């Protein structure tokens with residue numbers, strides 16, 4: 001019906017990125033009416049921006065059953081939100097809005113897995129060329145980043161105004177204004193270690209070092225979303241522990257995983273170093289590729305033996321969480337020795353702005369532009385030059 005027109009209308013607006021500082025200041029003044037007025041516009045804008053990109057996907061992917069399911073979820077949620085476009089602001093409307101947000105959050109809970117299934121359906125039914133793989137990588141990074149940002153807005157509103165009091169906790173919604181980085185590291189380590197012990201009957205120790213270059217000797221605290229930081233660390237610990245245990249298979253002692261936290265003027269870095277044998281450069285790129293990370297799901301029967309890592313989108317999603325507030329996740333590996341994974345976070349909350357995909361001519365053109373022709377020689381086939389050299 002009128003959905004396509006509404007999508008065109010709302011996708012003309014650019015999403016409005018909020019900084020962590022704005023989330024905090026807004027949460028402390030906690031005005032539900034202001035939040036409602038902002039969200040009933042901003043949520044449809046963010047939904048419409050990414051929904052328009054879904055329609056630009058390669059035809060084959062767009063036709064996959066699971067992608068159709070995700071598209072319909074977004075249409076349903078978009079309709080439910082624009083229903084509040086011209087509502088009179090009163091307690092009943094505010095309450096109904098909160099309920100609608102919770103319903104939407106639940107509806108979209110499994111979207112990552114459903115999209116992964118869509119990629120598997122595509123791989124099983126079509127040949128995927130480099131151009132298509134490039135489009136899928138570009139789209140899924142933007143699609144999952146958009147989803148992180150929409151869930152952040154929904155979580156803030158429902159936590160602040162959903163009626164559940166947060167006692168004397170200082171958290172502002174899902175943000176901890178004074179997040180103790182080391183305790184999140186220890187939490188993630190203990191939980192990853194539990195899985196490692198279950199699977200390998202042993203696990204590497206943790207060594208933590210910290211260096212506060214700004215306030216020497218002080219604890220390193222950050223205004224951040226603990227659940228995002230935990231998600232990244234848990235993924236990295238699982239991968240590091242798995243690498244160490246596989247590399248030192250028959251040994252009974254293992255090199256520890258070392259984590260160094262540094263507070264600089266601009267950045268807070270968390271470096272996780274393992275001596276798990278490292279990753280060859282040729283394979284490094286695949287770790288962040290959705291097409292390569294989608295392996296056929298382990299059958300339910302051997303689900304209890306699901307490996308620590310390998311299946312799913314753990315690394316690409318962890319990098320999106322780090323980038324969401326203008327940080328990053330970088331892997332530096334030396335094959336034959338080990339891997340360093342560095343999480344970069346913004347030290348200042350006013351610099352920790354949301355990073356949001358924008359649907360515009362640039363993103364549209366990306367989907368329609370063929371891969372650039374190589375401008376550096378790469379093939380090592382028996383070209384004339386090689387033959388001349390061989391004639392040497």
Ligand SMILES: N#Cc1c[nH]c2ncccc12
Nearest residue numbers: 236239240243276279339
């Ligand atoms: N993330 C991550 C990793 C951290 N160490 C690793 N070793 C082999 C493969 C992946 C990893």
